[in-house]
Amino acid sequence: MPYQFTLYDAFSGINPMEKSKVIRFICDHTSNSNRQSVQEAVEYAMKLKPSFGGFILTVEEDRQLIGAIVANRTGMESYNPKNIFVFVTIHKDYLQDKALVHATMQNAIRYTDGDIAMHVEPDNPALKLYQELGFKAQYLELRLPNPKASAVA
Numbered sequence: 001m002p003y004q005f006t007l008y009d010a011f012s013g014i015n016p017m018e019k020s021k022v023i024r025f026i027c028d029h030t031s032n033s034n035r036q037s038v039q040e041a042v043e044y045a046m047k048l049k050p051s052f053g054g055f056i057l058t059v060e061e062d063r064q065l066i067g068a069i070v071a072n073r074t075g076m077e078s079y080n081p082k083n084i085f086v087f088v089t090i091h092k093d094y095l096q097d098k099a100l101v102h103a104t105m106q107n108a109i110r111y112t113d114g115d116i117a118m119h120v121e122p123d124n125p126a127l128k129l130y131q132e133l134g135f136k137a138q139y140l141e142l143r144l145p146n147p148k149a150s151a152v153a
Contacts, residue, residue: 010047041086082114
């Protein structure tokens with residue numbers, strides 16, 4: 001059976017059951033993610049929180065979720081890319097299926113308008129595929145955890 005791609009956005013909406021399914025899938029199949037950050041990205045994509053929107057692309061085989069991409073629009077175009085793929089998640093049993101990963105990324109790219117950013121761990125096995133699709137390393141990201149949260153009164 002062929003893969004089934006589904007696009008969710010602010011216009012099509014997403015029902016609560018599908019939303020929970022996507023959040024659970026991403027949490028179960030993405031390292032270094034927590035439920036709160038996944039839920040926030042999903043809600044921004046669907047404009048359930050004030051945002052510029054975005055979309056969620058899912059891929060299923062035999063009605064089982066095997067991949068999901070959550071894309072948020074940034075509201076910027078010159079300094080930062082207009083879009084960011086916040087989560088690109090493929091079920092571990094399908095990671096070696098390069099055609100599936102490629103098709104999923106190509107579908108997501110087709111739904112964007114403007115530049116796209118994504119954060120990728122340096123040892124991510126899909127890094128080469130992303131580069132083959134045209135993604136280029138541009139910056140090293142540095143983060144400072146909220147300094148006010150750790151300040152001593």
